[in-house]
Amino acid sequence: MLLTDFIGIAGVACVIGAYFLLQLEKVRGDSFGYLMLNLVGAVLLIISLLVTFNLASFIIELCWLAISLFGLGKLAWRRWVKRGGQAS
Secondary structure, eight states, rough: HHHHHHHHHHHHHHHHHHHHHHHHSSOOOTTTHHHHHHHHHHHHHHHHHHSSOOOHHHHHHHHHHHHHHHHHHHHHHHHHHHTOOOOO
């Protein structure tokens, strides 16, 4: 087994763990923790796919990464607006 296999398995654990926590109602879909678990999972899976490439899996992980970044950006924007749009 290659190091990238372990990295990929860690990515799978992050993504599945995030979804499981969501189903258990331990996290919200728009929470920082949920979004970060998905982001880290996607990044780790993309790293593993760079060695053992699969186009379909690569595309879905890029989408997962983009959606997670969008969610984090939306969360950051809400917090910034809530503070009155002022840098602290």
